[in-house]
Amino acid sequence: MIDIDGVDFAKGGGLVPVVVQDAATLQVLTLAYMDRAALEETVASREATFFSRSRGGRWRKGETSGNRLDVVSIMPDCDADALVLKVRPRGPACHLGSTSCFGAEDAPGLGRLARLEATIAARAAADPATSWTARLLAEGPKRAAQKVGEEGVETALAGAAGPDEELASEAADLLYHLLVLLRARGLPLQAVLDVLDARATAGG
Structure with a gap:
């Protein structure tokens, strides 16, 4: 799915930003962060797992709400210090109940x-x-x-x-x-x- 060894975690102090997109609509759902262990868990489980800066540890999206994110693909950017995660969401991605963390607007365009x-x-x-x-x-x-x-x-x-x-x-x-x-x-x-x-x- 991705060459984990090729991801540059050092540049961000052990974390890389992750843009999460709906694989079908390409709507941006949220921005999160991963450390190496979170990325390894995501690849192994095929469910989005992040590093929470506020909690200071890993958390799998939907553990409490059930609104998990099934991973379709993981793509690094040209510098390998940021990721795009394409997912199939099993419910709202935002903890406020909206499809996206970036406002209540539905998938734009096509x-x-x-x-x-x-x-x-x-x-x-x-x-x-x-x-x-x-x-x-x-x-x-x-x-x-x-x-x-x-x-x-x-x-x-x-x-x-x-x-x-x-x-x-x-x-x-x-x-x-x-x-x-x-x-x-x-x-x-x-x-x-x-x-x-x-x-x-x-x-x-």
């Missing part, structure tokens, strides 16, 4: 799509009588695909002749129904992003 994907997945277990998302998923991929087709036409018409507000609204409907279709087929949004990444790498 991260909003990943948050929407997670919401759609959660709604799959809802009552189809009260949740449009649950109903679409219960009706299967063909129904979701039909809605993508309908919304695609409406988006195209709005793009050709409608005002900006209408185009934005129809495009939002299209993106939502496309994510529902992906969920109905068992495909994550990341599969689409991987295709785009491969095309960009190939120079397409």
